[in-house]
Amino acid sequence: MPRGQAKVKGGDQCDASALLNLINYCKCFCSVDPKLVRQVIQCRNELMHSCEFRVKDDWMRHYRTALKHFVQQLSSVHHMAAVGKQIEQMLTVELSICVFGVDRLDSAGALAGLDPDSVSEQETSAELVSQWEAELLQEVLQECLHAANEEDEEATTHDTEQLKKLQGFLQANKDLCERFATELQAIGSLEVKGEEDD
Known part of the structure; x- marks a missing residue:
């Protein structure tokens, strides 16, 4: 493991970047297409190295496809079907942030009949x-x-x-x-x- 991660003994002790690098370089994962791993790594790096942390719809579609194909490569792993569903749910979740008294929700139409300022769960x-x-x-x-x-x-x-x-x-x-x-x-x-x- 690079960057001082040599003492790490389990996946639960790593961040996503470390796990992707492990899968990319470790021969234990030879059944995983390295091109798919590198696509996911590239997408992750593009987002994390972006000054504004903004992505376009085309980028998001490409990332979603790359991630879906990557997860399919690991389908033989017991929990990956559930993980694939969790990832899909995460990629479709509404991430609008409402600052109380300042902003209105971008997705106000999704909350039909509700005043966005009254939705306390969305206030930050x-x-x-x-x-x-x-x-x-x-x-x-x-x-x-x-x-x-x-x-x-x-x-x-x-x-x-x-x-x-x-x-x-x-x-x-x-x-x-x-x-x-x-x-x-x-x-x-x-x-x-x-x-x-x-």
């Missing part, structure tokens, strides 16, 4: 949404920084480009610039190191 504070966004951004920054420090030149180039985009995004937002000052400093150190290596 702006602070909580901001916290989620910051946590996701933190995770992406750490992953990109870690990958940029790896020796894989091809991966480093890709991650360095992603870091430059993230750096511009953070610097354009004063609050994020302050919150992620340490990460911005690390990105700056990488740039200096890259210039010295050239």
Whole structure:
């Protein structure tokens, strides 16, 4: 297992990225088409390395198809039929967020006869949404920084480009610039190191 995961002994101790890499590289999974695994990995990376975490409908359809075919490759595993259904349900769930007193639900038509502001289950504070966004951004920054420090030149180039985009995004937002000052400093150190290596 890469990136310090050598002590991990079970799938329940891994994140999705680690499991996908294990399936991709481990010979125990030779019955799984590596192209399908790489498609799912590519989709996951495209989303996680996107500064805005936005995808288009075409991208979502491609991801759904790739994931469905990948799960079918593992159909001999006892629980995979149930997992496939869970994934399908997750991909079709309505993920609109309503900030009470500010936003209206995008899917107001799905709640016929209900005032969106009265649906307490759909209400989320702006602070909580901001916290989620910051946590996701933190995770992406750490992953990109870690990958940029790896020796894989091809991966480093890709991650360095992603870091430059993230750096511009953070610097354009004063609050994020302050919150992620340490990460911005690390990105700056990488740039200096890259210039010295050239």
